[in-house]
Amino acid sequence: MPAAYAQSATATSASATLHLEGLMANPRTLTAADIAALPHHEQTTTDKEGKKHVYRGVALRDVLHLAGAPEGKGIHGAVLAEALLASAADGYQVVYALPEIDADFSPQTILLADHRDGQLLPAHDGPYQLIVPLEKKPTRWMHQVTGLKVVKVQ
Ligand SMILES: Nc1nc2c(c(=O)[nH]1)N[C@H]1C(S)=C(S)[C@@H](COP(=O)(O)O)O[C@H]1N2
Ligand SMILES: [Mo]
Numbered sequence: 171m172p173a174a175y176a177q178s179a180t181a182t183s184a185s186a187t188l189h190l191e192g193l194m195a196n197p198r199t200l201t202a203a204d205i206a207a208l209p210h211h212e213q214t215t216t217d218k219e220g221k222k223h224v225y226r227g228v229a230l231r232d233v234l235h236l237a238g239a240p241e242g243k244g245i246h247g248a249v250l251a252e253a254l255l256a257s258a259a260d261g262y263q264v265v266y267a268l269p270e271i272d273a274d275f276s277p278q279t280i281l282l283a284d285h286r287d288g289q290l291l292p293a294h295d296g297p298y299q300l301i302v303p304l305e306k307k308p309t310r311w312m313h314q315v316t317g318l319k320v321v322k323v324q
Pocket of ligand 2: 260309
């Protein structure tokens with residue numbers, strides 16, 4: 171790992187936290203170190219100007235697993251009327267259905283990214299941004315993610 175990369179990873183650890191709450195076995199606040207310890211994946215995406223970018227981060231499902239959110243065979247029955255409500259530092263909120271996130275249901279890996287093109291995400295986007303690879307519009311590619319809450323829809 172180049173020295174510059176190691177330094178930037180340390181900078182993330184100092185500041186970033188992610189609140190996991192709601193209908194999960196073990197609601198908790200994750201530190202950047204908790205997130206950094208998860209397996210990392212890369213996704214290559216194309217922006218609206220046709221330019222390719224490589225996002226690097228962890229699978230959203232692996233983040234939720236740390237707090238015991240519904241997954242796999244646990245997504246059935248009444249749980250199908252629950253959803254993940256994500257919140258950002260600017261007050262933006264987005265809902266994701268639980269099967270969209272789960273590997274048993276969905277062919278895509280929604281990523282909680284912390285790097286783009288080898289650099290830490292800029293303040294406008296980071297420290298964490300959700301990447302929804304199969305989704306053509308970036309409306310749910312939430313910047314500045316601060317909280318993930320599993321809620322009952324009705
Ligand atoms: N936190 C946050 N994330 C957000 C938004 C927002 O207002 N706040 N807007 C969304 C919309 S509608 C779009 S089109 C893209 C815009 O991303 P950009 O600013 O990198 O072009 O971010 C998405 N993620
Ligand atoms: Mo948008």
